[in-house]
Amino acid sequence: MAAPGGAGEAAAGPALWAEVRALLPGCEEELTLALSGEVEDCVLPLLRRARGLLYSAGRPCGEAAAALRRLGDVLRDYSWEKLNAGPWREVRKAWRQVYAYGCLFGALAEVAAGRPLPRAVRLCDLGLLLGAAVLDDALARLVRVLQPHLPRAERREPAAGSAEGAHADPAPGPVELPRLRCPSLEHFRDNYLIPQKPVVLEGIIDHWPCMKKWSVDYFCQVAGCRTVPVELGGRYTDEEWSQKLMTVSDFIDRYIVNKNSLGYLAQHQLFDQIPELREDISIPDYCCLGEGEEDDITINAWFGPEGTISPLHQDPQQNFLAQVFGRKYIRLYSPQDSENLYPHESQILHNTSQVDVEDPDLVKFPNFRKAAFQSCILMPGQVLFIPVKYWHYVRSLDISFSVSFWWS
Structure with missing residues (x-):
């Protein structure tokens, strides 16, 4: 007999409910x-x-179960209005907790009723993304129990230009950045961190499990049913740029495999949402040279197709950009050249240049020609150190996954 909700959709049985109930x-x-x-x-x-x-x-x-499901809907709908009534930073934590409870009760109702699991997992993800932790992070614990019971996605043929298929055409520009293999902490500190010089580090993430495990197919299997925020558009400065919540499988189908348009998974919470991925990476040892604690380090995921672009911008912290698969063309400009890079005047984009660095309008931005840059093609297994406030422009040459570590 087919599972409720259609063939191929995993549904909760008594054994799974017992496992879920034990979390409470x-x-x-x-x-x-x-x-x-x-x-x-x-x-x-x-x-x-x-x-x-x-x-x-x-x-x-x-x-x-139906009544519990309806109450979850009511709690989410009611708190959703509060979450969207003004700037996100002004949303009170109590309303984010109410939203999380609505997601939790809704997900539990799905499991209790024996319904297909993807909706329960989506509710958990929404609570993790938009809510605040409740009941000792019950949503994260719940989704970890549900994850192994989700159906495995079918294998996808690698798209042209992916890390699993043929390489794209080489990127323009010379490879000018220095490269260093496994430097000591002291050597990195004295020659690059203190003088704030960018460098490509090699050999420091070869031991990460993700270097052998991760691929487009692997993400479908591990996280296909998980809901994540996706940036739609080639770059965040474009007028048509927007964000949308969708499952990882939908993102891969639309933007990686079929290439309907450009979309980018840029996620600050992915590794909290999906601990299986977090277990496959490590914080670089060089981060211990910073002033903060390990918990202060922000880990970001960047997953997208060939052609996605991060416009020339700067970040307020030191950055290690680790390339897991695919290649990226990167240009770096010193903070000393900031005036020649024409930052936007608006507060929201003040850290972003107005110049398209690969096709600059030198009539509108004449001083841009004065700005010297370094460039590289970041290959799988390499880590780029980007000093704080260093301007950087990034273009994906293949289907690409990177992990960045922001630290002080």
Whole structure:
């Protein structure tokens, strides 16, 4: 008999519900509904009602599961308005927690009712992306239990130009940046970190498991059903640029395999969302030369097709850009050339140049010709050190996955 929701869609059975139920406190009173601030009076009764349904029977089924699902929808819809009423930085944490509870109760209702799992996983991802941690990060723990029960994606043929297929045409520009193989901490500190000089490091991530495991096919298998934010458009300065939530499989189908248009998975939370990927990388040892703690290091994922571009911009922290597969053409300009790079005057884009560095308008930006640059083609296994405030322009030459580490 086919699983509910159609062939090929994994659904929850009694054994999975028992595993999921073990993540929660043993009794209703122990499942606290603590919020970090006040919310409107109607919200807490909804949360308590959902909690009661969850504990009303050994496994909420039938009408109980449907009611729990509806309450999850109501909590998400109500808090969604609060999340979108103004700037994100002004959203109160309590409303993000309410949204997370709505996602949690909704996902639990899906599993309890034995429904196909992709919707439960999507709810977990939405809560992880937009909510705030509740119940000892219950959403992250729940999705880790559900992940092994998701259907494996079918293997995809590598697109032309991918790391698994033929290489794209070579990028323009000389390879000018210095290269260094496994320097000591002292040598890197004295010759590159302190004087703030960029350098390509080789051999320092060869031991990462991702160097042998990761591919487009692997991401489909491990994370195909996971929902992530995707940037749509060739570069974030384009007028048509936008963002959209979609599953990793949909992203790969539309933007990697079929190349309908340009889209880029640029994610600051991917490794928190999907711990299986985080286990395949390590923080470079050279980050210990910084002033902060390991928890202060921001790890970013950059996954996209050939042709995606990061316009010339600068970041407020030191950056190690590690190339896992595919190649990237990169140009670097010193902060001393900032005036020749014509940063945008608006506050939101003040760290981004107005100049298209590979096709500059020298009538509009005449001083750009004065700016000297270094360039390289970053190959798989190489790590580029980009000093703080150094301007950098990046263009993907293949289907590419990079990991960056921002540290102080």
